[in-house]
Structures are given as structure tokens and as C-alpha cells.
Amino acid sequence: xxxxxxxxxxxxxxxxxxxxxxxxxxxxARMLFMVALVGGFAYAGFSVFVDTRQVGxxxxxxxxxxxxxxxxxxxxxxxxxxxxxTANAVATVIYTNAMPAxxxxxxxxxxxxxxxxxxxxxxxxxxxTLLPVALILNVGSVGGFAMIFSLLLxxxxxxxxTWYVGLPNSSSHTLIGSILGVGVANQLLSGGGAGxxxxxxxxxxxxxxTGLWMAPLIGFVAALVLLFVMKRVVRTPALxxxxxxxxxxxxxxxxxxxxxxxxxxxxHGGNDGQKGMxxxxxxxxxxxPTAYALNRTLPSDATPAFVQAAHAVSxxxxxxxxxxxxxxxxxxxxxxxxxxxKKVDSAQxxxxxxxxxxxLAARVGSYxxxxxxxxxxxxxxxxxMYLVLDTTRLMTKAxxxxxxxxxxxxxxxxxxxxxxxSGTRFIPLWVKISVAIALGLGTMVGxxxxxxxxxxxxxxxxxxxxxxxxxxxxxxxxxxxxxRFGLPVSTTHILTSGVAGASVANGQGLQMRTIRNMxxxxxxxxxxAMVLSGxxxxxxxxxxxxxxx
Numbered sequence: 001x002x003x004x005x006x007x008x009x010x011x012x013x014x015x016x017x018x019x020x021x022x023x024x025x026x027x028x029a030r031m032l033f034m035v036a037l038v039g040g041f042a043y044a045g046f047s048v049f050v051d052t053r054q055v056g057x058x059x060x061x062x063x064x065x066x067x068x069x070x071x072x073x074x075x076x077x078x079x080x081x082x083x084x085x086t087a088n089a090v091a092t093v094i095y096t097n098a099m100p101a102x103x104x105x106x107x108x109x110x111x112x113x114x115x116x117x118x119x120x121x122x123x124x125x126x127x128x129t130l131l132p133v134a135l136i137l138n139v140g141s142v143g144g145f146a147m148i149f150s151l152l153l154x155x156x157x158x159x160x161x162t163w164y165v166g167l168p169n170s171s172s173h174t175l176i177g178s179i180l181g182v183g184v185a186n187q188l189l190s191g192g193g194a195g196x197x198x199x200x201x202x203x204x205x206x207x208x209x210t211g212l213w214m215a216p217l218i219g220f221v222a223a224l225v226l227l228f229v230m231k232r233v234v235r236t237p238a239l240x241x242x243x244x245x246x247x248x249x250x251x252x253x254x255x256x257x258x259x260x261x262x263x264x265x266x267x268h269g270g271n272d273g274q275k276g277m278x279x280x281x282x283x284x285x286x287x288x289p290t291a292y293a294l295n296r297t298l299p300s301d302a303t304p305a306f307v308q309a310a311h312a313v314s315x316x317x318x319x320x321x322x323x324x325x326x327x328x329x330x331x332x333x334x335x336x337x338x339x340x341x342k343k344v345d346s347a348q349x350x351x352x353x354x355x356x357x358x359x360l361a362a363r364v365g366s367y368x369x370x371x372x373x374x375x376x377x378x379x380x381x382x383x384x385m386y387l388v389l390d391t392t393r394l395m396t397k398a399x400x401x402x403x404x405x406x407x408x409x410x411x412x413x414x415x416x417x418x419x420x421x422s423g424t425r426f427i428p429l430w431v432k433i434s435v436a437i438a439l440g441l442g443t444m445v446g447x448x449x450x451x452x453x454x455x456x457x458x459x460x461x462x463x464x465x466x467x468x469x470x471x472x473x474x475x476x477x478x479x480x481x482x483x484r485f486g487l488p489v490s491t492t493h494i495l496t497s498g499v500a501g502a503s504v505a506n507g508q509g510l511q512m513r514t515i516r517n518m519x520x521x522x523x524x525x526x527x528x529a530m531v532l533s534g535x536x537x538x539x540x541x542x543x544x545x546x547x548x549x
Contacts, residue, residue, distance in 0.1 A: 081276070088264070128278045154178040236253075276438070344398075
């Protein structure tokens with residue numbers, strides 16, 4: 001993809017100047033930006049130091065440096081995500097003169113920050129479940145670290161490449177492609193073996209990919225229909241006309257546009273920020289398992305309820321296993337294989353769940369609280385909780401779950417799953433703050449290329465107030481709904497296709513050169529990210545093994 005392939009059409013750009021698009025950034029603003037950037041990373045490093053010291057875990061200098069590099073790359077992904085994706089949120093207010101460009105970028109950055117801070121964390125762990133089970137359980141191994149570095153580097157490289165040529169590419173799409181590349185490479189390098197745990201969670205992959213391919217269609221159709229409805233319900237001619245030169249929109253319309261920009265920015269932060277959180281948690285678990293493998297902030301008075309729930313579930317599965325017992329040494333392998341194959345309806349799996357749950361109840365009960373779990377077994381306890389949680393979730397989400405379990409058993413399983421989740425799937429406050437800073441600051445640099453594409457190169461004439469509002473209302477609604485259900489979706493796909501749909505509804509044509517390039521980027525992102533991440537994974541493993549030899 002060469003830069004000239006998406007050269008700007010012969011459309012006036014004086015709207016950009018009117019919005020302060022090319023106004024130079026003051027020296028004070030640059031200094032504040034750098035202080036926030038360096039301060040955010042220093043805060044992350046200091047937080048790791050404090051957390052590890054509190055649990056008595058001392059990191060060697062080399063491990064701490066390695067962790068710092070991994071965090072730098074992970075936060076770098078969120079930074080690139082900020083200036084790549086959030087340009088979609090500000091393009092509409094800039095091109096309709098609703099806000100000056102630099103004010104719009106700062107405004108969007110703040111609400112991205114707020115969206116990250118108020119996010120639920122469900123998307124963070126839905127991304128992690130795409131990864132091979134073996135690598136998740138052994139994230140502190142050479143393969144686990146190679147996985148994290150390769151998928152993060154591949155995602156950053158592809159995002160930078162598409163940003164350089166001004167293509168509104170999806171960071172979500174890129175990250176998922178990188179994860180698929182690592183999974184496929186791991187499967188090939190392990191010869192398809194590793195106890196059946198080397199491959200990907202294809203059911204979860206299909207679920208996530210369905211959201212990605214549906215996003216452009218939803219954005220286009222919903223924005224087109226919404227603008228048609230608006231034209232018939234809200235009969236304000238100024239809403240459907242290009243902005244007057246140098247003039248801001250009427251007060252009510254301006255408030256609407258700023259509100260939609262705010263909503264998209266907040267929704268983007270809440271959804272996209274969680275992807276970096278999930279990967280950072282994997283890094284932390286691998287480098288400092290004592291501090292981060294388990295949620296040590298849970299109070300000790302939660303332990304009796306957990307032990308009771310684990311015993312109750314053990315009794316249930318003992319009855320359903322038909323008397324089959326599985327030794328602890330084999331139970332974990334049985335659950336790992338069942339998770340990978342997505343086949344959990346067997347007496348052997350029921351017996352394995354019973355065994356591991358009884359073992360968890362005994363160990364956690366003897367420690368008194370997760371905060372007291374010794375450093376040497378923290379990773380093992382976390383892996384057991386992970387295996388039981390995901391295995392039982394497959395059981396309870398199966399179409400015939402109501403036939404397999406009674407209503408009271410399903411409730412007990414749900415309570416148990418909630419306790420397992422709170423013990424393993426948590427996001428420390430400092431992780432949220434660090435990601436929020438990286439994403440928020442990322443919105444303030446590099447946004448011009450994507451803004452020009454969204455504002456000038458999709459429709460054939462200037463964006464109207466109604467077009468901008470309808471595209472952003474659709475984008476914010478879909479992204480917030482996706483976060484509610486723990487689905488990673490693409491802000492870029494939804495917003496840009498929404499602009500295209502609004503352009504059609506407003507009687508404008510589409511610039512087919514841009515549409516073709518955007519479609520090409522959509523098609524190429526998955527295989528390109530897969531090749532990049534898979535190749536990097538192979539290279540890193542090869543280098544480590546060569547040095548070890």
C-alpha cells in the first residue's frame with residue numbers, strides 16, 4: 001500500500017484551517033505531554049516494585065528490566081491504539097467546526113482515560129481466552145514470553161504501517177490476528193501435540209471474529225437508517241447541510257456533536273483499553289507470579305464461603321462421574337485437554353473437576369486466604385482455578401446444561417465460578433491508570449492522517465452535522481453494548497462504515513478509491529498480523545534455544 005494510493009481528492013480543506021487543524025502545539029503543552037508520558041511509565045514501574053515488595057517477592061535486576069521492556073511494549077500498543085483509533089471520534093467534530101482540532105483531541109483523550117478507568121474488565125479476559133491453553137498456563141515459560149512479545153510487536157508494527165498511509169485500520173482486528181498467528185505457529189512448532197493444548201480456542205475465535213466482520217455492516221446500515229429517520233423526524237434543514245465557512249454549528253447541534261464525540265471516546269476507552277490490560281496481566285503473572293497470579297486483595301473472610309462452595313461442587317461432580325476417580329497428577333491434564341477439545345461432558349472430566357476442586361478447597365482453606373498462599377505454589381493454585389473455572393463454564397453454557405444440572409446445582413456452580421473469577425481475573429488499579437494514560441496521551445499525537453481520511457476521503461462532499469452525529473451515535477451504542485457482553489469490537493470499522501452509510505443516506509456518493517483501500521486493509525489485516533506474529537514467535541523461540549544450546 002503506497003501513500004499515493006489514498007491521495008486526497010480535490011475537496012476544500014479550508015475547514016481544517018478553520019478548526020485550527022495545523023495550529024502549532026505550544027512548548028508548554030509539549031512539556032506537559034512528556035511529563036505525563038514519562039510519569040505514567042515511572043508510576044507503572046514503581047507500582048510493580050511496591051506490589052512485589054509487599055508480598056516478599058524480590059525480582060532480579062534482569063527480570064525487572066525484562067518486565068519493564070514488556071510493559072513498555074504493551075503500553076506502547078495502547079499508545080498507538082490511541083492515535084490510530086481515536087481519530088475516528090474527533091473527525092466529525094473537527095469537520096463540522098463543532099470543536100477546534102486540538103481542543104477536540106484533548107477532550108477525546110480525557111474521555112478515553114475515563115472510559116478505561118470505569119471499564120469492567122470483561123473484555124480484557126475475553127482476549128486472553130483466545131490464546132492457547134498451554135501458553136496461558138505456562139505464561140512464565142520461554143514460550144509464554146515469546147508469545148506476548150511477538151503478538152504485541154506484530155500488532156504495533158501493523159498499526160504503525162496502516163497509520164503511516166492514513167488507513168483507518170482496526171487495532172482490535174490487528175491484535176486478534178496477532179493472537180491467531182501465535183496460536184497457529186505454536187501448533188505447528190509443537191507438532192500439533194503438547195497434550196492437545198497447543199492450539200487455539202477456536203470457538204472463542206469464531207465468536208470474536210463474528211463481531212469483527214459484522215461491525216462494518218452494522219455501522220453502515222444503522223447509520224444509514226438512523227439518518228433517514230432523523231430527516232423525517234427532526235426537520236431542521238441546518239442539520240443536513242455542510243457547515244457554513246468559519247462558523248460553528250447552531251447551539252443545539254453543536255451540543256449533539258460534542259456529546260456523540262464524547263460517547264465514542266468514552267466507549268472506545270472502555271473497550272479498547274481492556275485489551276492492553278489483559279496482556280499486561282499476562283506479563284505480570286509470568287514475571288511476578290507471587291504478586292499477580294492471585295488476587296491477594298480479597299479479604300480472608302471470603303475464604304470459608306469459597307471452601308464451602310468448592311466442597312458443594314465437588315459433591316455434585318462426584319455423583320455425576322459415576323464413581324470414577326482421577327488422581328491429582330492426571331486431573332489437570334484431563335481438564336487442559338478437555339478445554340482445548342471443548343469436550344467436557346464425560347465421566348472422566350467430571351471426576352477431574354471433583355479432584356481439583358477438593359484440592360483447591362483443602363489448600364486455600366489451610367492457607368486461610370489467597371493473600372497467604374506461599375510464593376512457590378501461587379502459580380499452581382492460579383492454574384487450577386483457571387482450569388476449573390473455564391471447564392465448568394463450558395458445562396453451564398452448553399445448550400443442554402439444564403438437563404445435566406438441576407437449577408440448584410447451576411446456581412451453586414455460578415456462585416463458585418464467581419469466586420474463582422474474583423480470585424484470578426482482576427485488574428490492579430495502577431494497571432488501569434497506566435493504560436488510561438497511554439491511551440489518552442496517544443489520542444493527542446498522530447491523529448491528523450486518520451482524521452483527514454475519515455473527514456475528506458469517504459464521502460464525495462463535506463460532512464454535514466447529521467452525518468457526523470448519526471455515525472457517532474451508532475458507534476458509541478454498538479461499542480458500549482459490546483463491552484457489556486465482553487466482546488472486543490472495532491471502533492474504526494463501526495465509525496468509518498457509519499460515515500459511509502450516512503454519506504449514502506445524505507445523497508452523497510462514496511469515494512471508491514478510499515473504500516477499496518479500507519476494504520483491502522480490512523482483508524489484509526488478519527493474514528498480515530498472523531504472519532508477523534507467527535514469524536516473530538518462531539524467531540524468538542529459535543534465538544532463545546540457540547543461545548541456550
